[in-house]
Amino acid sequence: NAGVMQNPRHLVRRRGQEARLRCSPMKGHSHVYWYRQLPEEGLKFMVYLQKENIIDESGMPKERFSAEFPKEGPSILRIQQVVRGDSAAYFCASSPNGQGINGYTFGSGTRLTVV
Amino acid sequence: RKEVEQDPGPFNVPEGATVAFNCTYSNSASQSFFWYRQDCRKEPKLLMSVYSSGNEDGRFTAQLNRASQYISLLIRDSKLSDSATYLCVVNMAGSARQLTFGSGTQLTVLP
Numbered sequence: 001n002a003g004v005m006q007n008p009r010h011l012v013r014r015r016g017q018e019a020r021l022r023c024s025p026m027k028g029h030s031h032v033y034w035y036r037q038l039p040e041e042g043l044k045f046m047v048y049l050q051k052e053n054i055i056d057e058s059g060m061p062k063e064r065f066s067a068e069f070p071k072e073g074p075s076i077l078r079i080q081q082v083v084r085g086d087s088a089a090y091f092c093a094s095s096p097n098g099q100g101i102n103g104y105t106f107g108s109g110t111r112l113t114v115v
Numbered sequence: 116r117k118e119v120e121q122d123p124g125p126f127n128v129p130e131g132a133t134v135a136f137n138c139t140y141s142n143s144a145s146q147s148f149f150w151y152r153q154d155c156r157k158e159p160k161l162l163m164s165v166y167s168s169g170n171e172d173g174r175f176t177a178q179l180n181r182a183s184q185y186i187s188l189l190i191r192d193s194k195l196s197d198s199a200t201y202l203c204v205v206n207m208a209g210s211a212r213q214l215t216f217g218s219g220t221q222l223t224v225l226p
Contacts, residue, residue, distance in 0.1 A: 035216070042202065042218035043159065091158055103149045103204070104214060106158040 002027070004094050005074075006107035013082045013114050021077040021110045025094030032075045033104060034067060037089045049075055082114045116141050119205050121217035129225050132193050136220045138186040138203030147206035148179055150188045152199045153219065159202055162188075193224045 005024040013019050025032050030051050035043040045059040049069035060067065064082075069075040079086055089111050093104035121138045128134050140148075148165035163170065165177040165186055176189040186203055203217035 033214075043216040045215065089156075103147075103151075103161045103164065106160070108158050111156075 004029075004092055004105055004107035006090075006092050006110050008110060009108060011110055011112045013112065015083055015114055016081050019079040019082050019086070019112055019114075021079075021090050021092075021112070022074040023077070023092030023094075023107060024074040025092075026096075026105060029094035029096050031095045031097065032069050033093045033095075034075075034077050035091045035093065035106075037091065037109075039088070043091065046077070079112075082112070084114050087112055087114045117217075118142065118207060118215050119203055119217040121203050121220050123218060123220060125221040125223060127223045127225055128193055130193060130195060132224075133189065133191045134193055134222060135190075136188045136201055136203075136222075138188075138217055140184050140186070140203075140205045140207075140215075142205070142207050143181075143184060145184075145205045145207055148177075148186050149204040149206075149214075150175075150177055150186075151202040151204055151216070153202055154199050159216075162201070190222075193222075195224050195226060198222055198224045 004026055007022050032049045034046040036046055037043045047060050047067045048056040052071050064080045066078045089109045091106050091109045093106045095104055118141050150162040151159040152162045153159040163172050163177050165179045167179050169178045174191045178187045200219040200221045202219045205215050207215050
């Protein structure tokens with residue numbers, strides 16, 4: 001009964017490259033949330049997706065960032081033309097419904113380093 | 116004003132001490148409240164939910180005061196393994212994102 005799976009655990013990219021972060025929710029969960037944690041800061045909401053739909057992307061930077069959760073396969077957070085300020089831990093969480101009543105279960109995160 | 120505000124600490128306490136963390140939230144219509152724990156460079160993990168009547172789980176007690184929009188976490192008889200960052204988390208009413216995190220309070224329990 002696997003939990004939320006994120007890969008890769010660590011990702012190093014040069015400035016200007018693209019970063020792709022993947023998240024497979026817990027079995028039976030169709031709601032996925034992406035959060036970003038900058039060094040020495042708290043978790044900031046980025047985007048909330050259901051299968052094939054973006055429900056709330058109010059936390060996503062306007063440029064270079066996109067997210068998807070296709071009918072089949074993991075959710076993908078894509079960062080184009082990465083800059084040093086994108087270096088952070090990116091956490092994904094999932095829930096079986098959109099209620100959030102029982103909290104979320106997080107994956108282990110992807111630590112992105114831009115050099 | 117931040118949606119969820121916590122004292123960042125750090126709190127350095129000796130083993131066996133009792134320590135309390137506080138948190139305030141801005142949206143009076145918020146519905147659900149949680150404390151998460153985050154170890155260094157790890158993912159946040161749910162510690163406990165917080166109910167209006169207050170709730171206890173072993174050495175941990177959480178309290179909610181809706182009138183003051185205030186949440187607390189009390190840790191009794193602290194252990195070295197309690198050292199972590201404690202995150203106050205609120206389900207913001209009317210928000211599809213649902214869970215908003217405070218910046219966390221860092222606790223170090225000293226031998």
